[in-house]
Amino acid sequence: MSENKKQNYLNHPKGLMSWILTLDHKRIGLMYLVSGILFFFLGGLLALVMRFELAAPGNDVISNEVYNNAYTLHGAIMIFLFIIPAIPGALGNILLPLMVGAKDVAFPRLNLASFYIYSFGALFAMYTIINGGVDTGWTFYTPYSTQSSSNVVPMTLGIFIIGFSSILTGLNFIATIHKMRIPGLTWYKLPLFVWALYGTSLVQITATPVLAITMVLLMLERFLGIGIFDPALGGDPVLYQHFFWFYSHPAVYIMILPAFGIISEIIPVHSRKKIWGYKFIAYSTLSIAFIGFLVWGHHMFTSGQSVFSQIVFSFITYFVGIPTGVKIFSWILTMYKGQVSFTPPMMYALAFLFLFTIGGLTGIFLGAVALDIHLHDTYFVVAHFHYVMQGGTIVAFLGGLHHWWPKSFGVMYNQTVANIAALGVFIGFNGTFFPQFLLGLRGMPRRYATYDEQFVELHSYSTFWSGILGLSIFLAIMNLFWSFIRKNKVDPGSNPWGGMSLEWTHTSSPPHPHNFEEEPVLQHGPYDYDKVIVEKTYNK
Amino acid sequence: MSEHHITPLKTYLIIASLLLFLSGVTVWVSYVDLGPLNIVVAMLVATVKASLVAFFFMHLLWDDKKNLTLFLMSLMFFGIFVTITLLDTEFRGDLGLNPEVKNPINNRAAFYDTLPLTDTHGHPVDGHSDDHDKDKDHH
Ligand code: HEM
Ligand SMILES: [Cu+2]
Numbered sequence: 001m002s003e004n005k006k007q008n009y010l011n012h013p014k015g016l017m018s019w020i021l022t023l024d025h026k027r028i029g030l031m032y033l034v035s036g037i038l039f040f041f042l043g044g045l046l047a048l049v050m051r052f053e054l055a056a057p058g059n060d061v062i063s064n065e066v067y068n069n070a071y072t073l074h075g076a077i078m079i080f081l082f083i084i085p086a087i088p089g090a091l092g093n094i095l096l097p098l099m100v101g102a103k104d105v106a107f108p109r110l111n112l113a114s115f116y117i118y119s120f121g122a123l124f125a126m127y128t129i130i131n132g133g134v135d136t137g138w139t140f141y142t143p144y145s146t147q148s149s150s151n152v153v154p155m156t157l158g159i160f161i162i163g164f165s166s167i168l169t170g171l172n173f174i175a176t177i178h179k180m181r182i183p184g185l186t187w188y189k190l191p192l193f194v195w196a197l198y199g200t201s202l203v204q205i206t207a208t209p210v211l212a213i214t215m216v217l218l219m220l221e222r223f224l225g226i227g228i229f230d231p232a233l234g235g236d237p238v239l240y241q242h243f244f245w246f247y248s249h250p251a252v253y254i255m256i257l258p259a260f261g262i263i264s265e266i267i268p269v270h271s272r273k274k275i276w277g278y279k280f281i282a283y284s285t286l287s288i289a290f291i292g293f294l295v296w297g298h299h300m301f302t303s304g305q306s307v308f309s310q311i312v313f314s315f316i317t318y319f320v321g322i323p324t325g326v327k328i329f330s331w332i333l334t335m336y337k338g339q340v341s342f343t344p345p346m347m348y349a350l351a352f353l354f355l356f357t358i359g360g361l362t363g364i365f366l367g368a369v370a371l372d373i374h375l376h377d378t379y380f381v382v383a384h385f386h387y388v389m390q391g392g393t394i395v396a397f398l399g400g401l402h403h404w405w406p407k408s409f410g411v412m413y414n415q416t417v418a419n420i421a422a423l424g425v426f427i428g429f430n431g432t433f434f435p436q437f438l439l440g441l442r443g444m445p446r447r448y449a450t451y452d453e454q455f456v457e458l459h460s461y462s463t464f465w466s467g468i469l470g471l472s473i474f475l476a477i478m479n480l481f482w483s484f485i486r487k488n489k490v491d492p493g494s495n496p497w498g499g500m501s502l503e504w505t506h507t508s509s510p511p512h513p514h515n516f517e518e519e520p521v522l523q524h525g526p527y528d529y530d531k532v533i534v535e536k537t538y539n540k
Numbered sequence: 541m542s543e544h545h546i547t548p549l550k551t552y553l554i555i556a557s558l559l560l561f562l563s564g565v566t567v568w569v570s571y572v573d574l575g576p577l578n579i580v581v582a583m584l585v586a587t588v589k590a591s592l593v594a595f596f597f598m599h600l601l602w603d604d605k606k607n608l609t610l611f612l613m614s615l616m617f618f619g620i621f622v623t624i625t626l627l628d629t630e631f632r633g634d635l636g637l638n639p640e641v642k643n644p645i646n647n648r649a650a651f652y653d654t655l656p657l658t659d660t661h662g663h664p665v666d667g668h669s670d671d672h673d674k675d676k677d678h679h
Contacts, residue, residue, distance in 0.1 A: 206617055242625045293620060297628070306631035309624070 008410065008492075008510040023108035026408070026511060028115050029093030035119070036086025037477060039077050040394075046074040048470055051432075055463040057451050067449035068135035069150070073128075075138030080159050081125060083255045083393055085118050088169060088204075091400050092197050092258060094408055096173060098503035098511060099191050101182035101520045106175035110168055118165040124158030127151075137447060139248070142229040142240040146221045153219060160215040163208045166254075170204030173197050182502075184522045191501045191526040192281055196261025199285040203250045203257070203292065211247035214240070238303050245296035253292040255389060257285060259356075259396035260327055263349050266403050267331050268527045269499045270346035271338030275527040277330040284323035291319050301372045310369050317367030324360050328353065343497065344418035348399025351426040355391025359384060362437070377447075380440025383433045391429055398425070398476055405480060406490045407503055410510040412538070413483040421479060424472025431465025490538060498536040501526040505534070545602035555596045562589050587615075 009026045019027060050070050053061040062070065093111065097104050105111050128134050128151040136145045136152060145152050177198050181190070218240070220226045227233025229240045260281075268275045275281065297305060297313030331353060340346065362384040366372050375381060406412045435458040440446075444455050451459065490496060492508035499505070506520035524532045566585050574581060595601040600608055 206614070210621070236629060239625070239629065242621075242628065246621050246625075293617065294624070297624070300628075304632065305628045306634045308631045308634055309628040312624070312627065 007512065008508065009513045010409070010510050012513050021112070023104065023112055024513060025093045025097050025105050025108065025111060026515075028111050029090050029095075030408075031115055032086050032089030032093060032118075033091075035122070036082050036090055039081040039086070039122070043074050043077040043082060044470060044473065046070050046077070048466065050074065051463040051466040053449055054451070054459050056460065057453060057456060059449055062449065064449045065135065066133075068447070069133030071447055072134050072137050076125065076134075076155060076159070078389075079138060079251075079255075080162055081122055083389065084251060085162060085165060085169075087255070087258050087393065087397055088173070088197060088200055089115070089118070089165075091262070091397070091404065092169070092173060092200075095404065095503060096176055096194065096197055097180065098507055098515055099194050099501055100177065100180055101185060101502050101506070101516065101522070102176065102180035103514050103516070105172050106179055107172050110172055114165045114168040114172070117168070118162055121158045121161030121163075121165065124154045124161065128155045128158065139244060140218060140240075141244075142218070142221070142237045145218060145240075146229060153222065156215040156218055160212050163212045163215075166204045167208045170201035170208075173201040174205070177201075182520060182522060188278065188282070189522070189525045192264035192275065192278070192285075193258075193261035195282045195285050196257045196264065199289040200254055200257040200261075202286075203254050203289050207247045207250035207254070207293070210243060211251070214243040214247065217243065238300070238305065241300050241303055242296070245299045246293075249296040249299065250289075250292045252385075252388070253288055255393045256356075257289065259352070259393040260285065262396045262400035262403070263331060263352055264327075265499075265501070266345045266349040266399055267334050268338075268529065269403070269497050270343055270349070271335045271340045272498065272529050273334055273338030274530045275330070276333035276336075277326070278527070280326050281330050284326045287323045288320065291316065291323070295320060295367075298367050298372070301369050302376045314367055314369045318364060320367075321360070321364050328357055328360075342419070343402075344413075344415055344422055345399045345403035345497070347419055347422035347426075348395050348402065351422065351429075352392060352395045352399065355387055355395060355426075355429065359387030359389075359392055362387065375440055377445055378440035379436040379444045379446055382446050383436035383440060386433045386436070391433070395425065395429075398422070398473075401480060403497065404503075405483070406494070406496050407509045407511075409484070410490055410492065410508075411483040411486070412488045412490050412496065413479050414486070414488075417479045418476065421472050421476035424468060425476065428465050428467075428469030428472050432462050432469050435459075435462045494537045495534065496536060496538045498534045500524060500528060500532070500534055545599060547596065547599070547602075551596060555592055559589055559592060562592075 009024055019031075022028060049062065050067065053059070053067060053070075059067075093105070131151050131154065134148075134150045134152055134155045136148055136150070140152065140156060177190075177194060217226075217228055221229050225233070226235075228235045229237050231237065264275060264281055295313055295317045297309050298317045301310060301314075331349075362380070366375060366381065366384060402413070402418055439455055439458050439462075442455070444451060444459075490509055492510075494509060495504045497504075502520055502522075503511075505523075507516055562585055566582065569578075569581050569585070594611060600611060
């Protein structure tokens with residue numbers, strides 16, 4: 001038995017091949033995590049280059065052409081190589097089977113295949129960089145993208161391939177959630193992270209095929225001139241935008257729903273209180289996923305789209321605010337009268353609440369046609385989507401990493417350093433992006449390497465804080481990985497935050513190669529802090 | 541898992557002849573000019589055929605109803621996409637302030653032979669002059 005205790009998925013089985021050909025969801029999740037973080041750093045580096053260029057007007061550091069490449073690659077890498085595949089791929093993979101009490105996902109081989117498809121697609125994206133970049137923006141709008149001599153084809157091909165990985169992961173998760181739950185774990189007893197993954201997966205399998213079609217049409221247009229986006233041949237360049245956003249608006253929910261799920265786990269555990277409005281949160285996930293399919297035209301308010309569509313899209317966009325608001329209020333009410341402890345995961349969750357709310361509300365501003373005509377393609381939009389994607393998704397991702405780090409790897413990081421880094425992320429983030437709302441309101445357009453004298457102050461301010469932000473994120477992640485060197489092991493049976501879901505109560509840290517030594521028996525729901533007392537247990 | 545449904549040969553034959561008949565319809569309507577309805581009819585026939593294949597040959601009709609739900613959902617999403625996109629392309633320029641913009645595709649595209657073929661800058665083109673990526677014989 002004691003030997004069995006020491007055996008975990010990290011040290012058993014051994015050898016390089018056992019990793020390359022692993023079918024273990026935890027190892028696959030870890031591989032997604034490492035590749036995701038590498039791309040995160042690459043994308044972040046590009047961002048810092050851009051901010052450096054923008055510290056002063058004029059082309060001081062890089063040329064316009066290099067700048068165009070930098071923002072395109074920054075966007076494409078962050079979205080298609082990091083946020084979309086790596087967050088469900090990493091945290092979803094590691095946690096989903098543990099949370100439903102299963103030995104693995106429903107289709108372990110398919111899971112490994114997804115990872116390799118993702119890697120294969122990423123190779124094309126990396127080739128793009130070596131081969132001189134691509135300069136169309138991450139949205140690849142026609143007609144420019146059909147004419148640009150940069151690497152549109154390798155990049156879109158890479159995205160096309162990665163899309164399959166997304167679809168297969170989604171399929172795998174849906175099958176796992178339907179079929180692999182232990183007896184007694186009914187839908188309403190699932191941790192909300194599982195609901196979030198379910199919603200995410202639904203969007204992945206319904207929306208991603210449209211992205212694939214869009215990329216194929218773009219390539220056909222370039223190679224064969226089929227004319228679907230070319231007015232001279234009876235096509236329509238704006239049709240491209242319909243195709244692209246029919247995927248990419250739902251894709252923003254692929255990015256944010258897992259983050260919502262993470263927050264729904266962190267807040268009750270670190271407030272030691274039952275989640276408020278379980279069913280509201282669960283169903284708002286599904287309704288966000290659905291409404292998300294009806295609003296894509298809000299990205300096209302200045303494209304010459306028909307006025308009738310403008311009104312319809314603007315109107316439906318407001319509805320997104322309802323389920324989103326439901327979630328925010330439920331989280332706040334969960335903390336109310338709870339025993340909130342300011343642990344690193346909770347710091348990130350609080351930062352999330354603040355930043356995501358600003359991001360979501362400014363999204364509603366942008367959903368108003370009349371206002372968006374003024375704000376479209378300005379820094380206001382840049383600030384909006386960074387508040388939701390970085391302030392929302394990435395902050396939640398960091399929170400989730402800190403929350404499940406001792407569980408996944410059996411080591412504890414330095415919590416003081418982690419809190420300092422979290423504070424740095426919060427302040428650095430606001431310092432970087434809040435000025436961008438003001439820049440946008442004053443008319444600073446996005447995607448320019450230079451600007452008028454009048455914007456100097458706000459731009460240089462934003463650049464200064466982006467340095468702090470970059471350093472803080474670096475510190476946070478280094479602090480996590482440092483924990484392996486620190487060897488501050490947690491007891492295999494410990495439950496450092498007093499969590500109640502199966503991954504905390506029924507499996508060791510790090511988990512056994514087969515997750516559970518015997519099939520777990522459900523004793524309580526994931527948030528029953530009002531009924532059961534769960535001790536926080538840490539090492540000696 | 542659940543026992544396999546066995547379809548009588550007769551059903552297969554009926555469906556097969558229906559499919560053949562519908563293929564005939566596709567060919568036949570291609571000779572009739574219904575104007576903008578051309579595409580609608582062609583898509584309708586194709587959808588009916590694909591559904592027949594899915595329901596009978598692929599056994600969707602007797603399968604777990606979840607699969608049917610998924611199938612119908614994908615049709616619904618496709619419907620949403622096409623319908624709402626058409627709300628734009630069919631009504632573009634609907635304020636009527638600038639008649640040039642009204643229904644730009646059908647009125648102005650050279651494809652419909654109302655104007656000579658032009659490039660994106662409005663210069664007339666004969667074949668393709670500058671774009672090496674494109675195929676030359678599409679008209
Ligand atoms: C509360 C709900 C939200 C609403 C109402 C909303 C609304 C909008 C609108 C109207 C725009 C278009 C602005 C323009 O280009 O003029 C926009 C842009 C954008 N939003 Fe949101 N948004 C919301 C949440 C999110 C979330 C959760 C994410 C991602 C995690 C996100 C990511 C983006 C991105 C990436 C863009 C810019 C795309 C581009 O042009 O490059 N949004 N949003
Ligand atoms: Cu959107």
